Amino acid sequence: MSDAGSQRLSRSWSREVAAAVLRRSGARIGLVWVTLLVVVATFAPFIANTHPLYMVVEGRASSPALANLQALDWVWLAGFVLGVLALLLKGKVWLRLAGWLAGVGIAAAVAYSSVSPPLLTVYEQYREMERDGRIETIVRAPIPYSAKDYLRDYGDTGMEPPVAGNERHHWFGTEENGADVASRMIHAARIALGIGFIATGIALLIGTLIGGLMGYFSGVIDIIGMRLVEIFEAIPTLFLLLTFVAFFGRSIYMMMVIIGITSWSGYARYVRAEFLKLREQDFVQAAVACGLPLPSILFRHMLPNGMAPLLVAASFGVASAILAEATLSFLGLGLVDDPSWGQLLNQAVQSSSFNWWLAVFPGGAIFCTVFAYNLIGEALRDAVDPHTQRRMDS
Amino acid sequence: MLNYLLRRTLLMIPTLFGITLVVFAVMAASPGGLTVSTLVDGMNLDPEGRQALEDYYNRRYGLDQPAPVQYLRWLNNISPIGFERQADGTLGGFSLWKGVDLGTSFRYGRPVTALIAERLPITLLLNLLSIPLVYGAAIAIGVQAARSHGGRFDVASNLVLLALWSVPTMLAGVLFIGFFASEQYWRWFPTGGVGRREALDQTWLPWFAGFSDVLLLMAAVALVLGVLVWAAVRAPDAVRCPVFLLLGALLGYGMAADLQGLVPGILHVVLAVIGATLLAGIARLPGTALRLALVVPLAIGVGTGLARWAGAEFIQGGYLLDRVWHLVLPVIALSYGGLAFLAKLTRTSLLENLAADYARTARAKGVDEETVLWRHVFRNSLLPLITVSATLLPSLLAGSVIVESIFSINGMGKLAVEAVQMRDRELVLSITLVSGLLTLAGYLLADIAYAMADPRVSYE
Numbered sequence: 001m002s003d004a005g006s007q008r009l010s011r012s013w014s015r016e017v018a019a020a021v022l023r024r025s026g027a028r029i030g031l032v033w034v035t036l037l038v039v040v041a042t043f044a045p046f047i048a049n050t051h052p053l054y055m056v057v058e059g060r061a062s063s064p065a066l067a068n069l070q071a072l073d074w075v076w077l078a079g080f081v082l083g084v085l086a087l088l089l090k091g092k093v094w095l096r097l098a099g100w101l102a103g104v105g106i107a108a109a110v111a112y113s114s115v116s117p118p119l120l121t122v123y124e125q126y127r128e129m130e131r132d133g134r135i136e137t138i139v140r141a142p143i144p145y146s147a148k149d150y151l152r153d154y155g156d157t158g159m160e161p162p163v164a165g166n167e168r169h170h171w172f173g174t175e176e177n178g179a180d181v182a183s184r185m186i187h188a189a190r191i192a193l194g195i196g197f198i199a200t201g202i203a204l205l206i207g208t209l210i211g212g213l214m215g216y217f218s219g220v221i222d223i224i225g226m227r228l229v230e231i232f233e234a235i236p237t238l239f240l241l242l243t244f245v246a247f248f249g250r251s252i253y254m255m256m257v258i259i260g261i262t263s264w265s266g267y268a269r270y271v272r273a274e275f276l277k278l279r280e281q282d283f284v285q286a287a288v289a290c291g292l293p294l295p296s297i298l299f300r301h302m303l304p305n306g307m308a309p310l311l312v313a314a315s316f317g318v319a320s321a322i323l324a325e326a327t328l329s330f331l332g333l334g335l336v337d338d339p340s341w342g343q344l345l346n347q348a349v350q351s352s353s354f355n356w357w358l359a360v361f362p363g364g365a366i367f368c369t370v371f372a373y374n375l376i377g378e379a380l381r382d383a384v385d386p387h388t389q390r391r392m393d394s
Numbered sequence: 395m396l397n398y399l400l401r402r403t404l405l406m407i408p409t410l411f412g413i414t415l416v417v418f419a420v421m422a423a424s425p426g427g428l429t430v431s432t433l434v435d436g437m438n439l440d441p442e443g444r445q446a447l448e449d450y451y452n453r454r455y456g457l458d459q460p461a462p463v464q465y466l467r468w469l470n471n472i473s474p475i476g477f478e479r480q481a482d483g484t485l486g487g488f489s490l491w492k493g494v495d496l497g498t499s500f501r502y503g504r505p506v507t508a509l510i511a512e513r514l515p516i517t518l519l520l521n522l523l524s525i526p527l528v529y530g531a532a533i534a535i536g537v538q539a540a541r542s543h544g545g546r547f548d549v550a551s552n553l554v555l556l557a558l559w560s561v562p563t564m565l566a567g568v569l570f571i572g573f574f575a576s577e578q579y580w581r582w583f584p585t586g587g588v589g590r591r592e593a594l595d596q597t598w599l600p601w602f603a604g605f606s607d608v609l610l611l612m613a614a615v616a617l618v619l620g621v622l623v624w625a626a627v628r629a630p631d632a633v634r635c636p637v638f639l640l641l642g643a644l645l646g647y648g649m650a651a652d653l654q655g656l657v658p659g660i661l662h663v664v665l666a667v668i669g670a671t672l673l674a675g676i677a678r679l680p681g682t683a684l685r686l687a688l689v690v691p692l693a694i695g696v697g698t699g700l701a702r703w704a705g706a707e708f709i710q711g712g713y714l715l716d717r718v719w720h721l722v723l724p725v726i727a728l729s730y731g732g733l734a735f736l737a738k739l740t741r742t743s744l745l746e747n748l749a750a751d752y753a754r755t756a757r758a759k760g761v762d763e764e765t766v767l768w769r770h771v772f773r774n775s776l777l778p779l780i781t782v783s784a785t786l787l788p789s790l791l792a793g794s795v796i797v798e799s800i801f802s803i804n805g806m807g808k809l810a811v812e813a814v815q816m817r818d819r820e821l822v823l824s825i826t827l828v829s830g831l832l833t834l835a836g837y838l839l840a841d842i843a844y845a846m847a848d849p850r851v852s853y854e
Binding site for chain 2: 026227228230231232233234235236237238239240242243244246247248249319323326327330331333342345346348349353354356359363366367370371374375378
């Protein structure tokens with residue numbers, strides 16, 4: 001009985017919080033920006049791609065853009081569709097979340113085992129075909145350049161300011177290797193979003209586990225755990241990150257794990273404080289007296305009641321994870337060939353010249369994303385903080 | 395208190411031990427591990443020579459031993475109590491006073507102690523300049539925002555501060571360098587470093603061509619300062635706003651003229667509008683102190699510019715001016731983020747205390763709002779500021795990694811990046827140790843300050 005009751009109560013509370021968050025215009029702006037990013041990241045291959053969306057060559061119609069989709073592209077698309085479905089369906093939040101995760105997992109398994117795009121991509125072929133007049137009909141992506149299309153067939157490419165007034169048309173200019181900045185930024189949105197969510201997820205997981213154990217058992221475990229937290233807090237995070245990245249390669253998954261590992265200490269502190277408070281309460285004592293297993297007490301009974309500060313911290317955490325990736329890329333320790341906002345920003349100040357378009361656009365994207373998450377986090381904090389109401393009344 | 399201090403200092407040792415262990419484990423467990431290959435890579439050697447050189451370095455730095463042994467040796471070297479180290483690398487007898495040896499950097503071939511002694515003061519200078527700036531400005535803005543709670547300034551400052559907090563340091567640094575230091579735009583500031591080589595041989599203070607130049611400079615600065623301070627402090631709103639608006643438009647126009655000549659173009663209009671908006675914003679700020687704090691540096695800058703334009707000549711800028719000139723942009727880039735965070739914190743904490751029962755009691759006694767704020771609430775509201783001061787230092791240290799690499803300042807941050815890139819075991823561990831020590835010292839100082847500010851807290 002108590003389970004059903006608390007479930008209903010907690011849902012209405014979470015509804016209330018969601019409504020309170022949505023009432024704030026700052027949070028709404030932030031959510032709109034993040035949604036926009038998700039859409040752009042999902043449909044990146046259809047927005048910025050050298051492969052035409054549709055073309056007819058010598059009477060044969062084809063869609064090179066679809067044929068060249070990577071497994072990861074399919075996973076993003078599947079994740080997006082499933083996400084929309086999960087939002088529309090009714091049901092418990094955690095059930096929908098679990099369903100979404102399972103769906104994405106299955107989609108990833110299917111995609112990686114079945115999709116095999118051509119290994120070698122020759123971006124120049126379409127431009128050559130067009131020059132030769134062999135293409136009868138062509139529908140290009142709005143930005144007809146891929147992120148890694150360095151326009152080698154033109155020969156004279158390099159840094160080029162936006163809309164430089166030659167045959168090519170780059171809205172945001174080009175970077176040092178000649179690739180289109182707008183296209184790279186669109187594809188980099190994936191990295192920013194992925195790093196933000198997965199790194200924060202990993203940090204949350206570690207932090208909740210360690211913090212929960214510390215808060216529940218206290219005593220010796222607490223002392224040891226707090227030393228661990230202190231150790232990770234006393235090493236400047238950026239320095240630890242630098243060390244990790246410099247010594248362990250530069251794959252995106254590695255970076256997610258590394259950012260996760262280096263930023264769990266704050267969450268552990270929050271969870272510990274909440275659990276120290278909660279474990280004295282009657283419902284926890286009752287759960288213990290019922291002889292429930294430890295994981296059930298910790299994660300089914302205590303954690304949902306200590307979620308609020310964790311959620312607030314997590315939404316600021318996403319912002320700082322994105323910032324961390326951008327910083328690493330900026331310092332030249334990021335991904336090598338893959339596009340990233342920080343890496344573009346790094347090219348803005350070269351030895352003697354200042355390329356404003358490489359500072360303003362990628363830097364602006366980082367700023368807007370971080371700002372959006374901070375706005376959401378702040379609205380969330382105000383919504384779950386009982387003091388705010390009092391302060392507003394007084 | 396002494397007891398507490400001693401205990402805390404002793405507790406630092408296991409934490410420092412843990413920090414270096416984590417960093418060492420990361421280095422040792424990585425693919426590739428601890429090698430000197432980065433030292434050898436650049437050289438043009440035949441395979442045998444390369445192998446021989448690598449062997450030599452491995453033996454010299456003890457890299458041929460297993461990782462745990464390497465760590466233990468390093469621990470032995472840095473602890474003042476332990477086995478003495480002989481010249482040939484073997485361990486000698488046990489000693490209680492053998493001194494601390496941080497080892498030799500692979501990359502530089504110099505003692506790490508010397509490297510750190512060279513670099514640390516620069517980073518500390520940056521941070522020690524930033525901290526008072528951050529605190530002063532944050533408290534001023536936070537108090538003003540709390541005072542006009544729910545008002546226009548409160549809402550606007552809240553949004554602006556959150557935005558400032560979200561601006562990545564590297565974006566700010568790149569924009570500063572790009573627009574205010576590069577050849578293409580305004581060359582007001584140097585692009586990097588903390589000082590010019592020549593400035594070391596110059597006098598401490600600026601040296602003018604003649605007495606008339608000094609007079610001219612002082613007159614120009616005094617004139618601008620006088621007008622602006624009067625406008626900021628005494629003038630009614632109806633006068634202040636137009637004065638600042640005009641000045642902003644003029645400054646914006648002047649900046650555009652600097653780039654594209656006096657003939658008006660789009661840039662002139664845009665910059666004039668931006669300048670006018672900014673200065674009109676300053677003029678409308680509530681609180682004289684805030685306006686004054688923004689107006690005085692502006693007036694000094696404009697006055698100096700005016701004097702230079704009118705023909706006042708420095709023969710030498712002098713050491714002090716050169717340093718200040720180099721440090722303006724890095725210090726701003728380092729401090730605005732912390733400033734935004736702390737100002738928001740000050741506001742929240744003040745609001746919480748202003749709504750507290752003791753503040754209401756004071757008001758009920760008939761104490762006026764100013765006295766309630768400054769005598770009753772203010773001191774109590776500082777407590778969270780002291781608490782976060784412990785985390786401010788680590789974040790500033792991290793920030794200086796970015797700022798130093800953007801502004802090419804040879805401080806600890808840049809050394810750290812170079813060290814991890816070169817896989818320089820000794821240097822990485824020592825930098826970890828030093829920054830960990832600084833951070834823990836910051837925590838300790840914050841706790842002591844907390845006890846001093848709040849008589850309820852005692853560590854007896």
